[in-house]
Amino acid sequence: MISLENVSKEYAAGIPAVKNVNLQIDDGEFVFIVGNSGSGKSTLIKLLLKELEPTEGTVMVNDIELNKLKHKEIPKFRRDIGVVFQDFRLLKDRSIYENVAFAQRVIEKSPKRIKKRVPEMLKLVGLAEKYRSFPKELSGGEQQRVAVARALINEPRLLLADEPTGNLDSTNSWEIMRLLNAVNKKGTTVLVVTHNREIVKKMQKRVITMKKGVIVKDVPEGGVLGEN
Amino acid sequence: MRISTLVYLVRQGLKNIVRNKMFSLASVATMAACIFLFGCFFSVVVNFRYIVEKAEEGVAVTVFFDEGLTEARITQIGKLLSDRKEASEISYVSAEEAWDSYQKDYFGEDSRLAEGFRDDNPLANSDHYEVYLSDVSVQDSLVKYIQGIEGVRKVNYSSAVANTLSDINILIGYISVAVIVILLAVAVFLISNTVTIGISVRKEEIAIMKLIGATDYFVRSPFVIEGAIIGLVGSALPLIAVYYLYRSVVSFVLERFTILSLDFVSSKFIFSYLVPISLVIGLGVGLLGSFSTIRKHLNV
Numbered sequence: 001m002i003s004l005e006n007v008s009k010e011y012a013a014g015i016p017a018v019k020n021v022n023l024q025i026d027d028g029e030f031v032f033i034v035g036n037s038g039s040g041k042s043t044l045i046k047l048l049l050k051e052l053e054p055t056e057g058t059v060m061v062n063d064i065e066l067n068k069l070k071h072k073e074i075p076k077f078r079r080d081i082g083v084v085f086q087d088f089r090l091l092k093d094r095s096i097y098e099n100v101a102f103a104q105r106v107i108e109k110s111p112k113r114i115k116k117r118v119p120e121m122l123k124l125v126g127l128a129e130k131y132r133s134f135p136k137e138l139s140g141g142e143q144q145r146v147a148v149a150r151a152l153i154n155e156p157r158l159l160l161a162d163e164p165t166g167n168l169d170s171t172n173s174w175e176i177m178r179l180l181n182a183v184n185k186k187g188t189t190v191l192v193v194t195h196n197r198e199i200v201k202k203m204q205k206r207v208i209t210m211k212k213g214v215i216v217k218d219v220p221e222g223g224v225l226g227e228n
Numbered sequence: 229m230r231i232s233t234l235v236y237l238v239r240q241g242l243k244n245i246v247r248n249k250m251f252s253l254a255s256v257a258t259m260a261a262c263i264f265l266f267g268c269f270f271s272v273v274v275n276f277r278y279i280v281e282k283a284e285e286g287v288a289v290t291v292f293f294d295e296g297l298t299e300a301r302i303t304q305i306g307k308l309l310s311d312r313k314e315a316s317e318i319s320y321v322s323a324e325e326a327w328d329s330y331q332k333d334y335f336g337e338d339s340r341l342a343e344g345f346r347d348d349n350p351l352a353n354s355d356h357y358e359v360y361l362s363d364v365s366v367q368d369s370l371v372k373y374i375q376g377i378e379g380v381r382k383v384n385y386s387s388a389v390a391n392t393l394s395d396i397n398i399l400i401g402y403i404s405v406a407v408i409v410i411l412l413a414v415a416v417f418l419i420s421n422t423v424t425i426g427i428s429v430r431k432e433e434i435a436i437m438k439l440i441g442a443t444d445y446f447v448r449s450p451f452v453i454e455g456a457i458i459g460l461v462g463s464a465l466p467l468i469a470v471y472y473l474y475r476s477v478v479s480f481v482l483e484r485f486t487i488l489s490l491d492f493v494s495s496k497f498i499f500s501y502l503v504p505i506s507l508v509i510g511l512g513v514g515l516l517g518s519f520s521t522i523r524k525h526l527n528v
Contacts, residue, residue, distance in 0.1 A: 078441035105233075110232065
């Protein structure tokens with residue numbers, strides 16, 4: 001469960017990036033966060049990952065109150081969260097297999113487990129046969145699928161996707177959304193920040209709209225989105 | 229920690245070194261120069277100490293008596309001298325023995341040269357004690373004491389050789405410490421630069437690692453290992469060079485300068501100290517270089 005109570009974040013004194021946000025997202029939900037540039041979407045993601053500290057308010061993720069989390073407890077907390085970025089952030093000097101295995105290696109999983117899990121994840125995202133390829137040999141859509149596999153291999157309770165279709169064409173965008181939907185169906189909470197209104201409309205999920213650091217609209221799953 | 233994790237971290241450390249070949253090479257070379265000089269100075273200092281100790285063993289104070297002093301008083305003086313803790317050994321040399329020794333030293337086999345003195349010992353009244361010192365630095369206090377003993381005519385002593393050797397030894401020690409400290413500082417600086425570049429090259433990877441949930445030690449370890457490997461390799465390579473150089477120099481000097489009848493400390497003895505000291509210095513400098521950088525640039 002994600003819960004934000006009266007959360008504000010100011011980068012410079014008097015200029016809030018997020019202002020007095022109150023939000024609750026239950027386990028297993030699929031939620032879109034939409035808004036223009038500078039609306040505070042990315043700041044919100046960083047607050048949820050404890051990359052940033054709120055200036056005010058309380059942030060809870062996976063039943064952990066982040067304000068009280070000690071520095072040495074952060075790695076363990078983040079292992080329960082998968083992250084996908086617009087620019088994929090794959091390691092260019094490593095194969096697809098190594099990119100996915102990387103997520104398991106850094107949390108010190110056994111080689112036996114890595115050998116079992118990586119092919120499973122690559123199969124899930126439809127790239128089992130390209131395990132030897134390097135990122136530059138793949139299309140944007142394929143690279144993003146590798147990033148999704150890397151985000152999911154540690155079986156996180158929450159998946160955060162920051163503009164996952166921002167660099168993709170329509171076909172690839174839909175492929176990624178189908179993948180995220182399938183992950184959500186298996187019980188993972190999914191939070192997607194996006195500009196893509198077409199996808200948001202068609203997916204019929206809960207949509208939170210932000211403007212200038214404030215939540216201006218929260219439309220539940222299947223609700224009418226409206227024009228803005 | 230799992231063995232597979234350790235292997236992974238060491239491999240990442242090695243990868244860092246290979247990625248920054250030129251900087252790694254410069255760091256290893258500086259470290260190597262430092263340890264090479266350290267090895268050379270160390271060998272020289274140890275040998276000088278050895279020579280000084282040898283020279284000190286031969287330094288003796290000679291105590292002559294007043295003319296006509298009774299045998300009882302001479303024995304008494306001998307007792308007083310042997311009771312002193314500065315004296316490691318004393319021996320009595322009679323006038324006859326002194327003359328015999330003089331003849332041997334200066335006339336050699338040609339006994340005809342001493343014929344004229346057959347019945348007249350020119351060294352009469354030169355019976356004396358030879359007092360060997362436990363440590364050449366206490367010579368002055370012992371001489372002062374002996375000069376105050378009743379019945380003592382004259383005290384001969386000289387520590388010029390030993391003191392000069394000691395002074396040279398101390399000078400070499402100071403110079404070597406100064407040069408090594410400067411080189412160590414350069415080595416720390418270069419290793420720190422190498423690690424900084426490694427961190428900037430891997431910035432993206434480090435960011436992903438942190439987001440995925442890598443612990444601080446997992447993120448930092450490859451850079452610590454990188455510094456340690458540079459330090460160890462940089463200290464091990466010159467040891468091989470110093471080893472062969474030492475053996476060559478010793479055998480060259482022994483062959484060419486047999487007349488000096490020099491004696492050197494064995495390479496086995498020197499390297500039984502030099503190897504562990506150098507490796508510890510190398511490792512220490514490597515760790516210092518990487519730790520200081522990680523603290524500054526790797527905010528995990």
